[in-house]
Amino acid sequence: MSDFAIGLGGLGAMFVLMILRMPVGMAMLAAGYFGTLILNGSRSANALLVTETFSATANYSLTVVPLFILMGNIASAAGFSRRLYEAAFAWVGWLRGGLASASIVGCAAFAAVSGSSVATAVTIGRVALPEMKRFGYSDALATGAVAAGGTLGFLIPPSTGFVIYAILTEESIGQLFMAGILPGLLLTACFMAAITLVTLVDPAAGPRGPGVPLPERFLALARALPLITVIIVSIGGIYLGVFTPVEAAGVGAGLVIIMAVAAGKLDRALAGKAVADTVRTTAMLYLIIIGASVLNPFLALTQLPATLGEAMMSAGLGPYGVLLLVVLAYLVLGMFMDGLAMLVVTIPIFFPIIIAVGFDPIWFGVIAVIVIEMGMITPPVGLNVFVVKSVARDVPMATIFRGVLPFWCAMAVCLLLIVLFPQIALVIPQAMFR
Structure with a gap:
C-alpha cells in the first residue's frame, strides 16, 4: 500500500472514530500515532507522541487560551454580560427588530471578552431570549439572532479560532486578532441588516421595543462601562504594542476578577464554578491541539497535503478557483463537524495550497x-x-434552522466582501506591524 493510500486511510479512520463519538482530539491522536506506527515503526511513533505532546502543551502562546476563557467565565458569572445586553437594548431596542439587533450587539461585545462562540450564544441567549419572547418576537428570528450572534465569538478577538490557527501555521496571534476587528464589525452590521430585511418582510416577527429616554440610555451604557473598559484596555493594548496577546489576556482576566470582587458579584461558589468551567474547556482545547500536533507529521509523511495541492494547482482553476474549492470543502465539512475540529484537521492540508497560489x-x-x-x-x-x-427548549430545531437562514446569507455576503476587498481584514495588521 502506498504512503498516500495510508494517509487517506488514516483520515478515513479518524472520521469514523469521530462518528462513533470519540473526542476529536483523541481521534486525531489515534490516527496520527497508529499511522506513523504503520509507516515508520513503534520507535518513531512513540518519539512523535512524546515530543509533539510536550512541545504542544509547552507552547507559551497557548497561555492566552485559558486566560481569555477565564475572563469570559468570570464576566458571565458576575452578571457583566447582562449589562452589555441592557446597554444595547437601551440604544437599539426601540427599532423594529431592535431586541434581535440588541442581541447581536450584545454578542459582539461579549465576544470581545470570551473568545468562544458557544459561551457567547449561551450567555446572551439566557438574557435575550426571554425578553424577545415577552415582546412577541417570532421564535425563528429570536433564536436565529442568538445562534448567529454567538458565532461572532469565533471571529472577534480574542478568538480561540485565531489562536489555534496561529499555532498551526506559525503566524502572529497579534496580527490575527487585529485582522478580526473590522470583519467582526462588518459581520455584526450584516447581521443587523438581515434583521431589518426580515422585519420589513414580516413586521410581526420583530415588533419595536419600548423607547428609552436619552439619560437612561447613557446610564445603561455607564453600567456596562467596566467591561467595555476591559475590552478597550486588552485589545487596545495589543494594537498599541503595550501588551503581547498573552499579557493582554492576563491583564483582562485580572481586571475582570478585581471588578467582580469589588462589586460583590463573585463569591466562592461562583469563582469555583468559573475556574472549573475554564479548566474543562482548556483541557478540551489542549487535547485537540495535541491530537493535531501528532496527526500533522503523519500527514506530512504520507505526502497527502502536497499531493492534493499539486492536483488542485494542475487543474488550472487559478487562485480564486482554488479558493472556491477550499470554501466549498469547508461548507460541506461544516454540515458534519465541529468548528475547531474542522480547523485543526483542514489547515495542515489547505494552508500550503493557499500559500502556493499567493494568498x-x-x-x-x-x-x-x-x-x-x-x-x-x-x-x-x-x-x-x-x-x-x-x-x-420549547422551540423546534426546524424553527431555529429556519431562523438562521437569513444570517447564513448575511455571512456569505460578508465573506464575499472580504474576498473582493482583502484590505478589510489586512488594513489594521498592516498599519500595526509595518
Whole structure:
C-alpha cells in the first residue's frame, strides 16, 4: 500500500472514530500515532507522541487560551454580560427588530471578552431570549439572532479560532486578532441588516421595543462601562504594542476578577464554578491541539497535503478557483463537524495550497474562520443551533434552522466582501506591524 493510500486511510479512520463519538482530539491522536506506527515503526511513533505532546502543551502562546476563557467565565458569572445586553437594548431596542439587533450587539461585545462562540450564544441567549419572547418576537428570528450572534465569538478577538490557527501555521496571534476587528464589525452590521430585511418582510416577527429616554440610555451604557473598559484596555493594548496577546489576556482576566470582587458579584461558589468551567474547556482545547500536533507529521509523511495541492494547482482553476474549492470543502465539512475540529484537521492540508497560489496567510485566517462560523449554523450539525436549543427548549430545531437562514446569507455576503476587498481584514495588521 502506498504512503498516500495510508494517509487517506488514516483520515478515513479518524472520521469514523469521530462518528462513533470519540473526542476529536483523541481521534486525531489515534490516527496520527497508529499511522506513523504503520509507516515508520513503534520507535518513531512513540518519539512523535512524546515530543509533539510536550512541545504542544509547552507552547507559551497557548497561555492566552485559558486566560481569555477565564475572563469570559468570570464576566458571565458576575452578571457583566447582562449589562452589555441592557446597554444595547437601551440604544437599539426601540427599532423594529431592535431586541434581535440588541442581541447581536450584545454578542459582539461579549465576544470581545470570551473568545468562544458557544459561551457567547449561551450567555446572551439566557438574557435575550426571554425578553424577545415577552415582546412577541417570532421564535425563528429570536433564536436565529442568538445562534448567529454567538458565532461572532469565533471571529472577534480574542478568538480561540485565531489562536489555534496561529499555532498551526506559525503566524502572529497579534496580527490575527487585529485582522478580526473590522470583519467582526462588518459581520455584526450584516447581521443587523438581515434583521431589518426580515422585519420589513414580516413586521410581526420583530415588533419595536419600548423607547428609552436619552439619560437612561447613557446610564445603561455607564453600567456596562467596566467591561467595555476591559475590552478597550486588552485589545487596545495589543494594537498599541503595550501588551503581547498573552499579557493582554492576563491583564483582562485580572481586571475582570478585581471588578467582580469589588462589586460583590463573585463569591466562592461562583469563582469555583468559573475556574472549573475554564479548566474543562482548556483541557478540551489542549487535547485537540495535541491530537493535531501528532496527526500533522503523519500527514506530512504520507505526502497527502502536497499531493492534493499539486492536483488542485494542475487543474488550472487559478487562485480564486482554488479558493472556491477550499470554501466549498469547508461548507460541506461544516454540515458534519465541529468548528475547531474542522480547523485543526483542514489547515495542515489547505494552508500550503493557499500559500502556493499567493494568498496572504493572515487574510486566509479570517476567511477560514468566517466559513467555519457558517458551519456552526449549518444543518444537520450546526453546533450553535444545538446550543440555542438547550436554552430555548420549547422551540423546534426546524424553527431555529429556519431562523438562521437569513444570517447564513448575511455571512456569505460578508465573506464575499472580504474576498473582493482583502484590505478589510489586512488594513489594521498592516498599519500595526509595518
